[in-house]
Amino acid sequence: MTVYVGGNSHCGALKLGMPLVKGADEALTVNAFGGNTLEAEPFSEIRDGRVEFTSRPYAKTLQSFTGKGYFDSDDIWGICQGTHYNRFLKNPLWRGPAAPSAIATPKQRPISDGVLDAIIEADQAHVRTFIGQLKKTGVPVFAVSCAPVRRDGSAAGLGVPPEVILAISSRARDQFLAWLEAHDIAFVGPPPETMDADGFLLPEYCQGMIEKLGLPDPVHANAAYGALMVQRIMDHVKTMAV
Amino acid sequence: MNPYSNQPPKAFWRRAVSDVSPMEIADIYEPRFKVDKSMRIVAAGSCFAQHIGSEFKKRGFHFIDAEPAPDGLPDKKQHDFGFDMYSARFGNLYSVRQLVQLFARASGDFKPKEVAWVEADGRVRDPFRPSIEPDGFASLPEMRRDRAYHLGRVRTLLRRADVFVFTFGLTEAWECVADGAILPTCPGTVGGTFDARKYRFKNFTYPEVWEDAESFIKLALSINPDMKFLFTVSPVPLTATATDDHVLSATVYSKSVLRAVCGDLRAKYPMVDYFPSFELVSSHPMRAMYFMPNLRSVATAGVAQVMNVFFKAHQGAGVAEDAPVIAKAAAVEDTSDDVVCDEAILEAFGR
Numbered sequence: 001m002t003v004y005v006g007g008n009s010h011c012g013a014l015k016l017g018m019p020l021v022k023g024a025d026e027a028l029t030v031n032a033f034g035g036n037t038l039e040a041e042p043f044s045e046i047r048d049g050r051v052e053f054t055s056r057p058y059a060k061t062l063q064s065f066t067g068k069g070y071f072d073s074d075d076i077w078g079i080c081q082g083t084h085y086n087r088f089l090k091n092p093l094w095r096g097p098a099a100p101s102a103i104a105t106p107k108q109r110p111i112s113d114g115v116l117d118a119i120i121e122a123d124q125a126h127v128r129t130f131i132g133q134l135k136k137t138g139v140p141v142f143a144v145s146c147a148p149v150r151r152d153g154s155a156a157g158l159g160v161p162p163e164v165i166l167a168i169s170s171r172a173r174d175q176f177l178a179w180l181e182a183h184d185i186a187f188v189g190p191p192p193e194t195m196d197a198d199g200f201l202l203p204e205y206c207q208g209m210i211e212k213l214g215l216p217d218p219v220h221a222n223a224a225y226g227a228l229m230v231q232r233i234m235d236h237v238k239t240m241a242v
Numbered sequence: 243m244n245p246y247s248n249q250p251p252k253a254f255w256r257r258a259v260s261d262v263s264p265m266e267i268a269d270i271y272e273p274r275f276k277v278d279k280s281m282r283i284v285a286a287g288s289c290f291a292q293h294i295g296s297e298f299k300k301r302g303f304h305f306i307d308a309e310p311a312p313d314g315l316p317d318k319k320q321h322d323f324g325f326d327m328y329s330a331r332f333g334n335l336y337s338v339r340q341l342v343q344l345f346a347r348a349s350g351d352f353k354p355k356e357v358a359w360v361e362a363d364g365r366v367r368d369p370f371r372p373s374i375e376p377d378g379f380a381s382l383p384e385m386r387r388d389r390a391y392h393l394g395r396v397r398t399l400l401r402r403a404d405v406f407v408f409t410f411g412l413t414e415a416w417e418c419v420a421d422g423a424i425l426p427t428c429p430g431t432v433g434g435t436f437d438a439r440k441y442r443f444k445n446f447t448y449p450e451v452w453e454d455a456e457s458f459i460k461l462a463l464s465i466n467p468d469m470k471f472l473f474t475v476s477p478v479p480l481t482a483t484a485t486d487d488h489v490l491s492a493t494v495y496s497k498s499v500l501r502a503v504c505g506d507l508r509a510k511y512p513m514v515d516y517f518p519s520f521e522l523v524s525s526h527p528m529r530a531m532y533f534m535p536n537l538r539s540v541a542t543a544g545v546a547q548v549m550n551v552f553f554k555a556h557q558g559a560g561v562a563e564d565a566p567v568i569a570k571a572a573a574v575e576d577t578s579d580d581v582v583c584d585e586a587i588l589e590a591f592g593r
Contacts, residue, residue, distance in 0.1 A: 091313050098312065101384045110387040111312055113380040115323055119314040 003237050004029050004066065007080025008036040010146035010220060013207065014080070014233075017226020027234050028078075031065045033058040036084050040123065044130040051133045073138040076240065078188065078233055080144040082127040082176045085169045086219060088119055089155035096159065100167045113171070120172045128179055135183060140240060142186040143176075144233060147221035151200040154218040166198055188236045191228040194221070201225070264527045265547065271555045274508070274515040275470055277405055278556070279303050284329040284403035286344075288336045288411020290476035290519065290540065292327045295407075297549040305329070306402055308395040324374040329403075330395045333371040336411035337446060338454035339424045344370075345461060348396040354423035358382055359434035367433035369425055378433065400465040407472045408458075409519070410500040413451065414484060414492070417444040428484070443484045445496075451503045459511060471514045473504045477523035479538050497524070519548045 005014060011032040018024045034057045043055035050070040053059035063069050071077060093111075101110035134141040149155070149169045151162060180187050194205045205225035207217040221229075251257040252269040259267060277283070282304050285295040298305040311325035320326040324333050335341050346352035347370070359367040365378030366385045371392075379385035400406075416428045419442055430436035446454075455473075462469045475497060483492035501520060508516045523532045523544050530537055532544025 088314050093312050093314070101380075101387050104387060106390075109312075109391055110384070112375055112384055112388055114375045114377055115312060115315060118316070118319045118323070119312065122314065122316040122319070 001074055001076065002029055002066075003027060003076040003078070004031075005078040005080060005144055005233060006031055006033050006062070006065065007078075007144065008032060008034070008039065008084055008146065010084060011080050013147055013221040013223065013226035014144075014230055015226065016207075016223035017228070017230045020223060020227035021230045021234070024230050024234065027237065028230065029065075030230075031061065032080075033061050033065075036081075036087065039081060039084075039127050040087060042126050042129065044126075044133055046133050046137060049137060051130070051137050051139065071134055071137070071139050073140075076140045076142075076237060077134060078142050078144045078237075079127075079131055079134070080146060082124055082131070082143060082146075083173055084146040085149060085172050086154060088123050088172075089149070089153075089160055089165055089168060090158055094155070094160045094164050094168070099161075099164050100171070103163050103167055116168065116171060117175060120168075120175050124172070124176055124179075128176075131180075131185060132183060135185060142188060142236060142240070143180055144188045144229070145190045147205075147219075147225060148190050148195050148199060148201040150206055150218065151196075151198075152203075152206070152218060157218055162198070162200070166200075170199060186236065186240075188229070188232050191225070191232060194225050194228060259527050264529065264531070267522075267527070270518055270521065271551055273555050274512070276556055277303070277472070281404040282306050282402055283405045283407060284399050285407040285409075286328050286332065286335050286341060287407070287409030287474075288476040288478065289334050290411070290474075290478050291334075291407070291409035293540075293545045293549070294409065294474070294519075295328055296326075297545075297553070298407075301553060306399065308398055308402075309392060322376050324371065329399055331371070331374060331392055332396065333374055334411070334426055335408075336426060337413065337415050337424060338408075338410065338451055338458060339415065339446065340426060341408060342454050342458050342461070343424055344396060345400070345458070348393040352423075354418065355420045356418045356423055356425070358385055359429070361433065369429070369434060370423075372425075372427055372432040372434070400462050400469070403466065403469060405470045405472055406462060407474070409474045409476050410451075410504060411476045411478070412480065413446040413496040413499050414480065415444045415446065416441050445485060446499070448499050448502060451499055452506065455503055455507055459507070459514070463513075469513065471507075471511070472517055473507060473514060474517045475500045475504055475520035477520045477532075477540060477544075479524075481538065517552055519552075522548045522551060 005011060005028055009032055011030055014030045018028070018030060038055050038058060043053055043058055044051055045054050052070045053062055059069065098104070098109035098111050100116055101112050104110035131141060131143060149165055155165055156162065177187055194202055196202055201221060205221050207220040207222040209215065210217045246253070279302060283298050284306050285291055285298065295305060306329045307326070308329055309325070309331040311320045311323070315323065315325065324331045332344055335344065343352055347354065356369045359369050359372065360382070361367065361378055365380070366382050367378045368374060368385055368389055379388065416425045417423065418425065419440055424444070428436065429441050459471060479493040480489055480496060483489045485492050487495070497520060504516045507514045522528065523540055532541055532547060533539065534541050
C-alpha cells in the first residue's frame, strides 16, 4: 500500500517540503496531476469499477506517477484540489463592479449568497465528482488543502480587494468542507500558524519565484509551508483505519 | 358591389383559414413598424414572454439585458435565479398593473407596505419576485440590497429602449389590501403566508387593464417619446382560477379582456403594434397542436411557429437556423423546464 498525494499545482509546495520532514519520503509520494484549469471540466470517470482520468494530461501524469492508469483501492489517496479559488477570484466581476452582498457598497452590484454558492458549486463540481468517485470505488481518500490565499496573490494583483478575496474564498472553503463532511471524507487543513489573522498566507510562507521560469510566483506556498503540511498529512494518515 | 367585394383573401374565413394548412395561414401579422437589429429591445411579461426574449437574443437582435447573470454562473442555473429571462431580473409580470407598479417602485413613486416574506427557516423572499432566489435570500439586508440594485437597473430601461415588448398574461391577481400592491403569486404558494385580512383576489376588468396600459404608455413616452410598443397576449391558459367560474371560462374571460385591450390600444396609438401569438397558438384552427398534452404548456414547435411568423414579417430579420422545423410539430417536446412560470406552482396546490 502506498500513500499518494496528488492534485493541482499546490502539490508543488508539498514536494518542496518533503525533504525537510524526516521520514516523509518513506511515508508519502507526492505529485501534481496537472494545472488547475483542467479541474474546470469533467476530468474523471468510473470504468469497470475503477476511477480513471478522462483528461489526457492528468491520465498521463497518473500513469508515470503511479505506474497505473487508475486509482487502486489498495492505495491511500490525499487529493489536493477543491480549495484553489483563483479561477473565480480572477473573474472581472470582483474587480470593482460587484461584491458579495454582505460587503457590497451601494455603488456595487450585490451578489447574493445563493448566486455566489451556485458559482462556487459549479467551479468545484468536477473536483467533487472525482473525490466522490474515489470514495464510491473504495479508495481510501482524504482531501488536502491547497495553500491559503495570498494577500499579494494574482487576484489581488488584478485589483480584487482583500475583503472580497477573503469573503469569497472563505465561503468556497466552507462549502467544500461541508460537502466533504456530508460525504464522510476527512480534510487536512492548512497549519494555522501559516496564516495571518484574516486568513491570508503569511509572507514568510509564500513562494517567491517560479524557479524554472525565473518569474514571480503570486499563487503558491513555499517549502516551509510544504513541510508543515506534509507533517500534518503524515499525522492524518496515521489516524486512518485502513 | 358591397363592402366585402374589395376585401383581400385574408378577410375571408374559407380562403384564409379553412382551406389552408394552419401552419400556412398567411398575412395574419403585418407589422405596423419594422423591428430591426439596430433597435434596442426590452421585454417583459408573463412566462410566454421568456420565449420572445430568448428568440430575440438567439437571432442576434439588440436585446437589452440590464441585469445579466454574473460570469461564472452556469447557463443551466441562470433561469433558476431569474437571469436571462427578461430585460431585468423582475421575474414574470402577469398583469399590466404589475408593470406599472414596477416602474413606480423603481422611480420611488410607490413604496409598497409589503416589504418581505420571512420564512420559518429565516430565509427571506421578495414578495414582488418570490422565486428570484430559489431558496430565498439569506437575510433581509441581502434582499434589500438586491432589490435596490434591481430597481436601479429597471430605472434605466425606459430611456434605453426603442421597442418595449410586453406579453399580457392574466387578469387574475392578488392584491395587498393596504395599498393595492399587486403580487405576482398568491401568498402561501411560492412564499409568504396567506392572510385574507392582508391580501385579496383581484380580477382586472377591461377598463382597469386599459387604464393601466395607457398609464404605462404615457409614462414610457414621457421618458422616451420615440418609444414603440409591441404587445402580445400569452396563449398559456390559467393554471387555476380563484373565481367561482370554471377554469376554462375564467381563461377565456381573461384572454378576451387582454386581447380586446391590445386591439384597442393598437387602434388608438400609432406607436403600438399587436402581434397575434395568442391566435397563432390558441385559436381553434390550430387544433391545439402547439400545446403539450396538458393543453396548457406551449411546445417548442408552437414557440417556433409563433416566432417564425414574427421574424418573417420583419423582413431581413430571418429565421433562426436552429429553430425547430414546423413539420416536427407533432413531436411531444416539453419546453416547460426552460420556461419558469410561477403560476405553474399553483398546480401543486390543486386538489
